[in-house]
Amino acid sequence: SDAYVYSDLDIRHWDTWQNGNYSHVFYKKVGEEDSEGIDIMPDEPYYTPQKPFGGEEDYCWSPDGKSIYYVSKKLKGKDYAISTNTDIYKYNLETKETENITEENKGYDTNPAFSSGGALAWLQMKADGYEADKNDIVVLENGVKQNLTANWDGTVNSFLWAKNGEEIYFTAPVDGTIQLFKVNYPGKKRIAAVVEQLSEGQFDVTGIVAEKKKELLVTRTDMNHAAEVFRFNLKKKTFEQVTNVNTELYAALDLPKVEKRYVSTTDGKKMLVWVILPPDFDASKKYPTLLYAQGGPQSALSQFYSFRWNFQLMASQGYIVVAPNRRGMPGHGVAWNEDISKDWGGQVMDDYLSAIDEIAKEHYVDNDRLGAVGASYGGYSVFYLAGIHNNRFKTFIAHDGVFDTRSMYGTTEELFFVNHDFGGPYWEKENADAQKAYNEFNPITKVANWDTPILIYQG
Incomplete structure (x- = not known):
């Protein structure tokens, strides 16, 4: 076995220890297939693709084949741990010189892709250290950069250039779903970029595969159906299912009913709540009911089909699920998305209780059998609710939950996350946001109030 001595941060990322090896992009020349390839980042101690989730979306060829564009966070040690400042680099195959084309932006720059006309688009977040910042589409052509979504109150998930090079299709969260959008690329024209929502419905468009003959091939899910491929007619704005991998299986199942509700929050806002009813739901009966707490904390609670937290499976066991x-969730405007930062145990806890209290008024909800479940930030929420729920719940389940925010600060490798969401380290006694995060909003400080069984599991 090997032993390592670390004298700086960046010792691991998630489940991978830093052992001095870095992923790089290589290329081979035609006719030299037996060669080891040419490293475009020779001797550089940086990653491409990015840790922990990066893939082929982190690099692309220029249309003329003379350059490779790639994403990397060229920082080391503590600087790497506290920053989200990835950049897009241009590597010239002939000169072997590298140019940083996004140096002025201090947040994430990711997903470079060229149009048929040679314009380069990518996704950009402005704030350094904020992993859930508004994600915009930026285009560079002839030395001029344009932010196409700057004035749109949303955040982009993924995108695909239209074949005409004049539009970009993208997916984004909206009102508890993920939908298709498009934005025009003005180029040299003196017109504004305008975002248009193309699809609407109780489903998620999880990816755009390709464009063909005025249609898009996309993948689509909902809470009852895993991903299938669909055609989307750009003129009629209609879907046609292409694959039927699980259709026969679904036909043999009694599927839950998913309802969209809206409840009022304690600060007078309207909040969407998904309610999943058991397959054999009978309004004359009473059902045990689960409050589902989403992780993230800035991730969309949309019409996803999860193999870990599967609402269909929960409901099939006779539970109503309140989600x-x-x-903190995207899809309801940038401000709503940002409101959870530095307020983990604040308004969001009132939001949870507003949701369960409103749905619990239904005569078919058994108020003597209410539970709360969640993972990651959802697990934090369960721990925190256990100390403030005032006998609402009879059981809790916490998966991979944050139990002690001080311990989290001292053990996480992504210091950028806790610096932003908690406001800084716990030893900054004059930092009001940080002190609230590590004291008032710390679940461990509420343990004296725990009076309800909690199932806790990790991994």
Whole structure:
């Protein structure tokens, strides 16, 4: 076995220890297939693709084949741990010189892709250290950069250039779903970029595969159906299912009913709540009911089909599931998305309780059998609710939950996250946001109030 001595941060990322090896992009020349390839980042101690989730979206060829564009966070040690400042680099195959084309932006720059006309688009977040910042589409052509979505109150998930090079199709969260959008690329024209929503419905468009003959091939899910491929007619704005991998299986199942509700929050806002009813739901009966707390904390609670937290499976066991789009989730405007930062135990906890209290008024909800479940930030929420729920719940389940925010600060490798969401380290006694995060909003300080069984599991 090997032993390592670390004298700086960046010792691991998630489940991978830093052992001095870095992923790089290589290329081979035609006719030299037996060669080891040419490293475009020779001797550089940086990653491409990025840790922990990066893939082929982190690099692309220029249309003329003379350059490779790639994403990297060229920082080391503590600087790497506290920053989200990835950049897009241009590597010239002939000169072997590298140019940083996004140096002025201090947040994430990711997903470079060229249009048929040679314009380069990518996704950009402005704030350094904020991993859930508004994600915009930026285009560079002839030395001029344009932010196409700067004035749109949303955040982009993924995109695909239209074949005409004049539009970009993209997916984005909206009102508890993920939908298709498009934005025009003005180029040299003196016109504004305008975002248009193309699809609407109780489903998620999880990816755009290709464009063909005025149609888009996309993948689509909902809470009852895993991903299938669909055609989307750009003129009629209609879907046609292409694959039927699980259709026969679904036909043999009694599927839950998914309802969209809206409840009022304690600060007078309207909040979307998904309510999943058991397959054999009978309104004359009473059902045990689960409050589902989403992780993230800035992730969308949309019409996803999860193999880990599967609402269909929960409901099939006879439970009603209440899944609120509480503060911090994208798809309800940038401000709603940002409201959870430095307020983990604040308004969002009232949002949870507003959701369960409103749905619990239904005569078919058994108020003597209410539970709360969640993972990651959802697990934090369960721990925190256990100390403030005032006998609402009879059981809790916490998966991979944050139990002690001080311990989290001292053990996480992504210091950028806790610096932003908690406001800084716990030893900054004059930092009001940080002190609230590590004291008032710390679940461990509420343990004296725990009076309800909690199932806790990690991994």
